Amino acid sequence: MALLARILGLGLALAVAIALTPTLVLQEQWLLLVPLWVIVGGLLAVYATGRFVPGKYLLPGTLLLTVFVLVPIVLTAQLSTTNFGDGTRTTKAETVERILAQSFVQTPDTTTYQMTVGTTGSPVTGPFVLYLVDPATDEVLRGDEQGLEPVEGAEVDDAGRVTAAPEGDVELLTPSEVNAASAEVLVVAVPTDGGEIRPVGVSRAIEGTTRVTYDEASDTFIDAEDGTTYTVQADGDRDYYVDAEGERLSEQSWRQGVGLSNYQRIFTDDRISRDFLSIFAWTLIFATVSVLTTFALGLGLAITMNDRRLRGQKVYRAAMIIPYAIPGFISLLVWASFYNTDFGLINDLTGLSVDWFGGTWSARFAVILTNLWMGFPYMFLVCTGALQAIPEDLKEASSLDGASGFAGFRRVTLPLLLVAVAPVLVATFAFNFNNYNTIALLTEGGPFDPANPTAGGTDILISYTIRLAFGAGGAEIGFASAVSMVLFVLTGVIAALQFRATRRLEDVN
Amino acid sequence: MAITPVPGSAPTRSSLPRSRWWREVGWRHVVGVLAVVWALVPVLYIVSASLNPSGSVASTTLVPREVSLVNFRELLTSDSIPFGRWALNTVLVCTVVTLAQLLFSALAAYAFSRFRFQGRRGGLLALLLIQMFPQFLAAVALYTMISSIGDAVPAIGLNTLLGYTLVLMGGALGQVWLIKGFFDTIPLSLDEAAKMDGAGHATTFFRIILPLVRPILAVSGLLVFVSVIAEFLLASIFLTDNNRKTLAVGLYGLIDGDRSNNLGLFAAGAVLTAVPVVALFLWLQRYIVGGITAGGVKG
Numbered sequence: 095m096a097l098l099a100r101i102l103g104l105g106l107a108l109a110v111a112i113a114l115t116p117t118l119v120l121q122e123q124w125l126l127l128v129p130l131w132v133i134v135g136g137l138l139a140v141y142a143t144g145r146f147v148p149g150k151y152l153l154p155g156t157l158l159l160t161v162f163v164l165v166p167i168v169l170t171a172q173l174s175t176t177n178f179g180d181g182t183r184t185t186k187a188e189t190v191e192r193i194l195a196q197s198f199v200q201t202p203d204t205t206t207y208q209m210t211v212g213t214t215g216s217p218v219t220g221p222f223v224l225y226l227v228d229p230a231t232d233e234v235l236r237g238d239e240q241g242l243e244p245v246e247g248a249e250v251d252d253a254g255r256v257t258a259a260p261e262g263d264v265e266l267l268t269p270s271e272v273n274a275a276s277a278e279v280l281v282v283a284v285p286t287d288g289g290e291i292r293p294v295g296v297s298r299a300i301e302g303t304t305r306v307t308y309d310e311a312s313d314t315f316i317d318a319e320d321g322t323t324y325t326v327q328a329d330g331d332r333d334y335y336v337d338a339e340g341e342r343l344s345e346q347s348w349r350q351g352v353g354l355s356n357y358q359r360i361f362t363d364d365r366i367s368r369d370f371l372s373i374f375a376w377t378l379i380f381a382t383v384s385v386l387t388t389f390a391l392g393l394g395l396a397i398t399m400n401d402r403r404l405r406g407q408k409v410y411r412a413a414m415i416i417p418y419a420i421p422g423f424i425s426l427l428v429w430a431s432f433y434n435t436d437f438g439l440i441n442d443l444t445g446l447s448v449d450w451f452g453g454t455w456s457a458r459f460a461v462i463l464t465n466l467w468m469g470f471p472y473m474f475l476v477c478t479g480a481l482q483a484i485p486e487d488l489k490e491a492s493s494l495d496g497a498s499g500f501a502g503f504r505r506v507t508l509p510l511l512l513v514a515v516a517p518v519l520v521a522t523f524a525f526n527f528n529n530y531n532t533i534a535l536l537t538e539g540g541p542f543d544p545a546n547p548t549a550g551g552t553d554i555l556i557s558y559t560i561r562l563a564f565g566a567g568g569a570e571i572g573f574a575s576a577v578s579m580v581l582f583v584l585t586g587v588i589a590a591l592q593f594r595a596t597r598r599l600e601d602v603n
Numbered sequence: 604m605a606i607t608p609v610p611g612s613a614p615t616r617s618s619l620p621r622s623r624w625w626r627e628v629g630w631r632h633v634v635g636v637l638a639v640v641w642a643l644v645p646v647l648y649i650v651s652a653s654l655n656p657s658g659s660v661a662s663t664t665l666v667p668r669e670v671s672l673v674n675f676r677e678l679l680t681s682d683s684i685p686f687g688r689w690a691l692n693t694v695l696v697c698t699v700v701t702l703a704q705l706l707f708s709a710l711a712a713y714a715f716s717r718f719r720f721q722g723r724r725g726g727l728l729a730l731l732l733i734q735m736f737p738q739f740l741a742a743v744a745l746y747t748m749i750s751s752i753g754d755a756v757p758a759i760g761l762n763t764l765l766g767y768t769l770v771l772m773g774g775a776l777g778q779v780w781l782i783k784g785f786f787d788t789i790p791l792s793l794d795e796a797a798k799m800d801g802a803g804h805a806t807t808f809f810r811i812i813l814p815l816v817r818p819i820l821a822v823s824g825l826l827v828f829v830s831v832i833a834e835f836l837l838a839s840i841f842l843t844d845n846n847r848k849t850l851a852v853g854l855y856g857l858i859d860g861d862r863s864n865n866l867g868l869f870a871a872g873a874v875l876t877a878v879p880v881v882a883l884f885l886w887l888q889r890y891i892v893g894g895i896t897a898g899g900v901k902g
Binding site: 148156 | 733770840855885
């Protein structure tokens, strides 16, 4: 039974890997192909032999952790040394092709061909073949980077679409596939005697010439009409093709390594380092105050409820568990409506008319208050559990020794309780340090200074980073990745320091 | 974990003078009632908003002035809001991720608890540290990774539940510490007895040890389930097609367009989402207190 399961499982893994290999080779995705076989090899080594028994238990989870947590961290580190972002998503070669495609102008009185796209490789990455139908003669031409040649035996429908590929090794793309791959398809240029044929849109192609030509040897663009040359010049961490007057040929730049300059920017660019430091300070305050308030309220309630003479204990506990059980995004969005200035529940109940999210400190107060509501039940449960685990005779002994209620609590119960809950406090701190949801769903980082739309009053480091990476004002993925890496390190250092202060580490055995 | 008073052993209200009762027990009720009000007012507000037919923040009060199920009806029947689909997606993702995380965590926890091997201590500490890092800090890298995987295998690419589920499985070892703590309390003699009877290590694990920790599996399963239901950021990046959304992204879309006026629909969806989860929590309540004290945070 166990043997059968093992053979089936390993066979399946092997079959999947074998089935995927041709596609990956075709798409030249070596970064997927190599890890795939490493994983399969690892599975075989561990499960087909009986050598390292703990490995059989550790491997599945470790693999998932490696692929979906550790590898992305390494990739993030890699991204952080590039200028990747909006306007620099393409490689240099792709950028050159795009600039050429953008400068394409139709030759007057030329034919507009009906175009069908095929591929000899993958419908996603190409290489692509264009079948061109001349609407006047219904002649079918085959075009690719090599040139144009007539083909025989193609089936063409009334609209001028080729419906069956005349060549066996070519697979036709559906219109939606062409759409999905349009960035790659639109740069296909078929050289002709009078210039070249290029696709315009997903179903037509025309003949024309490019306004500029690219000279690979000198890495320059030359304007065919007036002879202006455009050479590569750097602006910040981006390169552009620029003429002698400083005019850019295109706003399109390209992805390249920039070393550690993103990190340098965090700490030396005045505005950014000021933002970074003030956001870091607020992140620490937010996490600390959140832990302290939720712990204080949770502990207070746990002590209050922890008396066996109290009737209805179960009902109180059940009610207090509810905020913890409600999925966080719901609580946050509802609380966000509480702070509405005109109709929100809080101004309604208190008779105030505060614009909560309008001012930095009132917004910060609102964030902390909401986090208190969301977090106190957890602390209440933790403290209740810890209080119940403290032996009754210890408490009795302290009261027999004449310690009054509070003194006994402070000297006997509290130290024991702190030892038990310290790891939870550390974990809660780390959780709040990166508590993206609370900020994003409640205030979206606001309020913002009109002069500085990238850093808001309640932004914590992670919400600031995510906005940099995905924000509307032009994604700066390379820079955001650098901030992410700093955040990784900060979280690790803080967690390690705090764990050192607790006994948890010593208990590892 | 709730302690039920043993009859006669603890002084009850009738056996205490009124003033002493107030000083020692009565005030606890006052605090308790205040705490319940604080805990439940927002919940009451959600329920009230879901019943409020006009659905705006302005017209919503704690106690509904007008009660109607129109929000629920629109939510469940509107063509542009595939609520059933979102709920199904969410249940699928949550179930798969929860089961996988429990199984893989339990397997690893067993290795850490029962075997002695090189790198064991280091591995445990590394797990503790890695858990502190939110996976979505690497969201961009995850996005490019899944998008290139999707080029080769469209079924696990962007905008697929399978791809999203796989990414969440990065947390497969999230419950190791919690479960290991419970394995450690099971005496080794049990394993040895099983071995004497001829059981292999896999049989010992699945047939003997795992059934003994069912309560903690229930608790950690519940915690994972709730954290996956609430996962918002990765879902909003990966799942953009309306029919592929989870409840978190879908409901967010409902309210985000107009936060002042779409409250009713959102609240109706929130109630339908929260009721089963709250019921589960209350049902497993007595295990939860013991479970989370041992470590583990709702993420």
